[in-house]
Amino acid sequence: MGLLQTLTDWQDALYQRRIAKMESKGLCPDCRGKGYSLHINEYHYAPPEKCSGCEGNGSFTTWHEKSQQP
Template sequence: MGLFSYLSDWKSSLYEKKVAEAQSLGHCPDCNGKGFQIPIVNEYSYPESYDCPGCNGTGSFSNWSQNSQI
Protein backbone atom coordinates (compact mmCIF):
# COMPACT_ATOMS: atom_id res chain seq x y z
CA MET A 1 0.00 0.00 0.00
CA GLY A 2 2.98 2.31 0.37
CA LEU A 3 3.41 2.54 -3.40
CA PHE A 4 -0.21 3.53 -3.97
CA SER A 5 -0.15 6.21 -1.31
CA TYR A 6 3.13 7.54 -2.73
CA LEU A 7 1.63 7.76 -6.22
CA SER A 8 -1.51 9.40 -4.88
CA ASP A 9 0.54 11.98 -2.97
CA TRP A 10 2.68 12.61 -6.06
CA LYS A 11 -0.37 13.16 -8.26
CA SER A 12 -2.00 15.52 -5.76
CA SER A 13 1.21 17.54 -5.42
CA LEU A 14 1.39 17.91 -9.21
CA TYR A 15 -2.20 19.14 -9.27
CA GLU A 16 -1.55 21.62 -6.46
CA LYS A 17 1.49 22.91 -8.34
CA LYS A 18 -0.61 23.34 -11.50
CA VAL A 19 -3.29 25.24 -9.59
CA ALA A 20 -0.71 27.49 -7.90
CA GLU A 21 0.91 28.31 -11.24
CA ALA A 22 -2.48 29.04 -12.82
CA GLN A 23 -3.38 31.28 -9.88
CA SER A 24 -0.20 33.31 -10.30
CA LEU A 25 -1.02 33.82 -13.98
CA GLY A 26 -4.74 34.37 -13.39
CA HIS A 27 -5.69 31.53 -15.74
CA CYS A 28 -8.16 28.68 -15.31
CA PRO A 29 -6.17 25.47 -14.64
CA ASP A 30 -8.65 23.33 -16.59
CA CYS A 31 -8.40 25.15 -19.93
CA ASN A 32 -5.12 27.06 -19.37
CA GLY A 33 -6.89 30.40 -19.75
CA LYS A 34 -8.36 29.70 -23.19
CA GLY A 35 -11.99 29.54 -22.09
CA PHE A 36 -12.74 26.46 -24.15
CA GLN A 37 -11.72 22.84 -24.42
CA ILE A 38 -11.37 20.76 -27.56
CA PRO A 39 -12.29 17.11 -27.06
CA ILE A 40 -10.21 14.28 -28.46
CA VAL A 41 -10.86 13.89 -32.15
CA ASN A 42 -10.99 10.68 -34.10
CA GLU A 43 -11.73 9.95 -37.75
CA TYR A 44 -15.49 9.77 -37.14
CA SER A 45 -16.05 13.07 -35.38
CA TYR A 46 -15.60 16.74 -36.13
CA PRO A 47 -13.54 18.87 -33.76
CA GLU A 48 -15.86 21.17 -31.87
CA SER A 49 -14.81 23.47 -29.10
CA TYR A 50 -16.82 23.60 -25.92
CA ASP A 51 -16.87 26.24 -23.22
CA CYS A 52 -14.77 25.20 -20.25
CA PRO A 53 -17.06 23.93 -17.48
CA GLY A 54 -14.58 24.99 -14.81
CA CYS A 55 -14.60 28.72 -15.61
CA ASN A 56 -17.80 28.92 -17.71
CA GLY A 57 -15.81 29.98 -20.77
CA THR A 58 -14.10 33.02 -19.27
CA GLY A 59 -10.62 31.55 -18.77
CA SER A 60 -10.08 33.37 -15.47
CA PHE A 61 -8.88 31.85 -12.24
CA SER A 62 -11.39 33.76 -10.13
CA ASN A 63 -14.36 32.20 -11.92
CA TRP A 64 -12.76 28.77 -11.69
CA SER A 65 -12.19 29.11 -7.95
CA GLN A 66 -15.81 30.18 -7.39
CA ASN A 67 -17.11 27.21 -9.38
CA SER A 68 -14.77 24.68 -7.78
CA GLN A 69 -15.88 25.53 -4.21
CA ILE A 70 -19.40 24.28 -4.80
Template sequence: MRFFNALTEWKEARYQKKLADMQAQNKCPDCRGNGYSPLMVHEFSYTNLYDCHGCNGSGLFADWARANPHL
Protein backbone atom coordinates (compact mmCIF):
# COMPACT_ATOMS: atom_id res chain seq x y z
CA MET A 1 0.00 0.00 0.00
CA ARG A 2 2.86 2.39 0.73
CA PHE A 3 4.14 1.86 -2.81
CA PHE A 4 0.86 3.03 -4.32
CA ASN A 5 0.71 6.03 -2.01
CA ALA A 6 4.27 6.97 -2.96
CA LEU A 7 3.43 6.56 -6.63
CA THR A 8 0.34 8.75 -6.28
CA GLU A 9 2.29 11.43 -4.43
CA TRP A 10 5.04 11.37 -7.06
CA LYS A 11 2.50 11.71 -9.87
CA GLU A 12 0.76 14.64 -8.13
CA ALA A 13 4.08 16.40 -7.47
CA ARG A 14 5.05 15.96 -11.12
CA TYR A 15 1.72 17.42 -12.27
CA GLN A 16 2.06 20.41 -9.91
CA LYS A 17 5.58 21.05 -11.24
CA LYS A 18 4.24 20.96 -14.81
CA LEU A 19 1.52 23.47 -13.87
CA ALA A 20 4.07 25.78 -12.22
CA ASP A 21 6.37 25.59 -15.26
CA MET A 22 3.52 26.31 -17.68
CA GLN A 23 2.30 29.21 -15.51
CA ALA A 24 5.80 30.71 -15.48
CA GLN A 25 5.88 30.51 -19.29
CA ASN A 26 2.22 31.64 -19.58
CA LYS A 27 1.36 28.56 -21.65
CA CYS A 28 -1.64 26.28 -21.49
CA PRO A 29 -0.67 22.94 -19.85
CA ASP A 30 -3.00 20.95 -22.09
CA CYS A 31 -1.63 22.08 -25.47
CA ARG A 32 1.73 23.44 -24.21
CA GLY A 33 0.92 26.87 -25.63
CA ASN A 34 0.15 25.76 -29.18
CA GLY A 35 -3.56 26.58 -29.05
CA TYR A 36 -4.57 23.30 -30.66
CA SER A 37 -4.50 19.64 -29.81
CA PRO A 38 -3.62 17.09 -32.46
CA LEU A 39 -6.11 14.25 -32.67
CA MET A 40 -5.21 11.04 -34.46
CA VAL A 41 -8.44 9.51 -35.70
CA HIS A 42 -6.86 6.36 -37.07
CA GLU A 43 -3.25 5.27 -37.34
CA PHE A 44 -3.40 5.29 -41.13
CA SER A 45 -5.24 8.59 -41.52
CA TYR A 46 -3.98 12.14 -41.30
CA THR A 47 -3.77 14.13 -38.08
CA ASN A 48 -6.56 16.65 -37.55
CA LEU A 49 -5.88 19.78 -35.56
CA TYR A 50 -8.55 21.06 -33.21
CA ASP A 51 -8.66 24.04 -30.87
CA CYS A 52 -7.48 23.14 -27.40
CA HIS A 53 -10.42 22.49 -25.08
CA GLY A 54 -8.49 23.82 -22.08
CA CYS A 55 -7.68 27.33 -23.34
CA ASN A 56 -10.19 27.59 -26.23
CA GLY A 57 -7.36 27.89 -28.75
CA SER A 58 -5.48 30.84 -27.24
CA GLY A 59 -2.57 28.86 -25.78
CA LEU A 60 -2.45 31.10 -22.68
CA PHE A 61 -2.27 29.90 -19.08
CA ALA A 62 -4.68 32.61 -17.91
CA ASP A 63 -7.41 31.34 -20.23
CA TRP A 64 -6.73 27.76 -19.12
CA ALA A 65 -6.94 28.77 -15.43
CA ARG A 66 -10.22 30.60 -16.07
CA ALA A 67 -11.68 27.49 -17.73
CA ASN A 68 -10.41 25.19 -14.93
CA PRO A 69 -11.10 26.99 -11.63
CA HIS A 70 -11.13 23.75 -9.63
CA LEU A 71 -7.39 23.12 -10.21
Protein backbone atom coordinates (compact mmCIF):
# COMPACT_ATOMS: atom_id res chain seq x y z
CA MET A 1 0.00 0.00 0.00
CA GLY A 2 1.47 3.30 -1.06
CA LEU A 3 1.39 6.71 0.47
CA LEU A 4 -1.16 7.97 -2.05
CA GLN A 5 -3.57 5.13 -1.20
CA THR A 6 -3.14 5.81 2.52
CA LEU A 7 -4.00 9.49 2.03
CA THR A 8 -6.98 8.61 -0.15
CA ASP A 9 -8.31 6.19 2.47
CA TRP A 10 -7.85 8.78 5.21
CA GLN A 11 -9.69 11.44 3.20
CA ASP A 12 -12.55 9.02 2.45
CA ALA A 13 -12.85 8.13 6.15
CA LEU A 14 -13.10 11.82 7.07
CA TYR A 15 -15.79 12.36 4.44
CA GLN A 16 -17.80 9.36 5.66
CA ARG A 17 -17.62 10.65 9.27
CA ARG A 18 -18.85 14.07 8.13
CA ILE A 19 -21.77 12.44 6.28
CA ALA A 20 -22.70 10.41 9.38
CA LYS A 21 -22.49 13.49 11.61
CA MET A 22 -24.62 15.60 9.27
CA GLU A 23 -27.15 12.77 8.86
CA SER A 24 -27.65 12.61 12.63
CA LYS A 25 -28.37 16.35 12.61
CA GLY A 26 -30.47 16.23 9.42
CA LEU A 27 -28.20 18.70 7.62
CA CYS A 28 -26.64 18.71 4.16
CA PRO A 29 -22.96 17.63 4.32
CA ASP A 30 -21.95 19.92 1.44
CA CYS A 31 -23.09 23.22 2.97
CA ARG A 32 -23.44 22.00 6.57
CA GLY A 33 -27.13 22.95 6.58
CA LYS A 34 -26.74 26.59 5.49
CA GLY A 35 -28.30 26.14 2.05
CA TYR A 36 -25.64 28.22 0.34
CA SER A 37 -21.93 28.20 -0.24
CA LEU A 38 -19.45 31.05 -0.20
CA HIS A 39 -16.54 31.33 -2.57
CA ILE A 40 -13.94 33.47 -0.86
CA ASN A 41 -11.49 35.24 -3.10
CA GLU A 42 -9.08 37.94 -2.03
CA TYR A 43 -9.46 39.84 -5.30
CA HIS A 44 -13.21 40.27 -5.67
CA TYR A 45 -16.51 39.66 -3.92
CA ALA A 46 -18.59 36.70 -5.06
CA PRO A 47 -22.18 36.53 -3.80
CA PRO A 48 -23.31 33.36 -2.01
CA GLU A 49 -24.56 30.60 -4.31
CA LYS A 50 -27.34 28.13 -3.63
CA CYS A 51 -25.92 24.78 -2.55
CA SER A 52 -26.04 22.35 -5.45
CA GLY A 53 -26.09 19.35 -3.11
CA CYS A 54 -29.34 20.16 -1.30
CA GLU A 55 -30.81 22.66 -3.78
CA GLY A 56 -30.58 25.42 -1.18
CA ASN A 57 -32.73 24.00 1.61
CA GLY A 58 -29.96 22.57 3.85
CA SER A 59 -31.71 19.21 4.27
CA PHE A 60 -29.88 15.88 4.49
CA THR A 61 -32.86 14.12 2.92
CA THR A 62 -32.70 16.27 -0.22
CA TRP A 63 -28.93 15.84 -0.42
CA HIS A 64 -29.22 12.05 -0.03
CA GLU A 65 -31.96 11.74 -2.67
CA LYS A 66 -29.98 13.90 -5.10
CA SER A 67 -26.73 12.01 -4.48
CA GLN A 68 -28.44 8.67 -5.22
CA GLN A 69 -29.58 9.79 -8.68
CA PRO A 70 -27.51 8.50 -11.62
